[in-house]
Amino acid sequence: MSLAELWSTSRAQLEGKQVHQIIAFAGTGQLSDKTDTASEFREFLGLVPSDYLARYADECLQESFPGSGFALQDVVNQVGKRLGYPANQIKLCLTRRDFRCRLRCIENS
Secondary structure: OOHHHHHHHOOHHHHOOOHHHHHHHOOOOOOOOOOHHHHHHHHHHOOOOHHHHHHHHHHHHHOOOOOHHHHHHHHHHHHHHHOOOOHHHEEEEEEOOOOEEEEEEOOOO
8 A cells, every 4th residue: 555545544543753764664664766665755745744744854853764865855755845936946955954954945046
């Protein structure tokens, strides 16, 4: 069962999970670019409320785990998408000093 199906049918199973636990349910459980896991995770992110996206971003910044960079980029891309920006116009900027995630949208030339 995909994350999207699980979210639709058994939301309670995912609501309290941390982002790395959710990724473990998707595909092979190993998040990297251009994989079934990534596609499934991105589809899931399109379904969850925005406050979940904020929580997932915080978790990626606070605790390193395999694929945390990919997860954070996917979360930021979903935020940008909801704001109306295409994924190819979103760049993630992180500062180590304060662990704040900043979203900068750049326009194509």
